[in-house]
Amino acid sequence: MSWKIKIAVLTILFWSCKEHRASDTLASYGDYVIEANELMALIEHPNIKILDFRKNNLYNKGHIAKAINISRDDIEDGSYPYSGVMARKSQIEELFSKLGINSDDTVIVYDDSGMCEASRLWWILQNYNFKNIKLLNGGFLSWVDINGETSTENPVIKPTNFKFPANSLMNYYISKEELLEVQKSNVIIIDTRTLDEYSGKHQKHGASKAGRIPNSIHVDWADNIYFNGDKRLKPIEEIRKNYDKLDLKNTDFIILYCHSGVRSAHTTFVLTQLLGFKNVKNYDGSWVEWSYHNDLPVDIDML
CATH class of the missing domain: 3.40.250.10 (Rhodanese-like domain)
Structure with missing residues (x-):
């Protein structure tokens, strides 16, 4: 800036x-x-x-x-x-x-x-x-x-030559392969989708099957905003209560996912920028990618 x-x-x-x-x-x-x-x-x-x-x-x-x-x-x-x-x-x-x-x-x-x-x-x-x-x-x-x-007018655009800094950080990113490597270690996996998606009751378009990544915990991303109101962020102390029940330490290794890494990107922002967690990764492909591969384990509730 x-x-x-x-x-x-x-x-x-x-x-x-x-x-x-x-x-x-x-x-x-x-x-x-x-x-x-x-x-x-x-x-x-x-x-x-x-x-x-x-x-x-x-x-x-x-x-x-x-x-x-x-x-x-x-x-x-x-x-x-x-x-x-x-x-x-x-x-x-x-x-x-x-x-x-x-x-x-x-x-x-x-x-x-x-x-x-x-x-x-x-x-x-x-x-x-x-x-x-x-x-x-x-x-x-x-x-x-x-x-x-x-x-209602489109602005006049003058093209530029935008370049990112040479060194990519990838500090909030985790791939499917990296997730598989750490899945059985001391890692906390949070599913940020709706409860119906998490349980397997609802299969959203784009997913190959219903269910969730094994050992994941459910915390809906929408609980952090006034979802049925003006969609603004809730006060930070109210947001914090959504995660207090998990008894998390701010140094815990936390992996987030949702349907396609969008809602979980919001929770990545919330956990790192509002609540101060230090080691948070968003699984890029999320459930769309995970469900596509038939060799990957899936949990689903008996409905």
């Missing part, structure tokens, strides 16, 4: 915290979350690029002014026989170049699904060592709520 944007953010934080100390602000959610009023103060900065991660038809009906629409397909590697695998580094570089994003820009991403889609992009960029990203708490509706400027 450029020093000018950092100064602008710190200034906004000071006044935001001064006026709203009883509420959750960017300061309480860490460096990667931005509130709508904070975005409004920064939106004209030339190094701010805004990505709309909603369905294209919703984007066309109205979006944050200057936002560019992207889809999940844009950040997936389509070479696999199943969907959901993280896009290659070169693929994201090509995408960002086409979107007019520079390597020193700050990317603001929003969705309408409780930061779920946005968190998947955050997770990918973290693995490729790009830190200049912020997630809009409350998504598009939070922008509408403060009467932020919206548009």
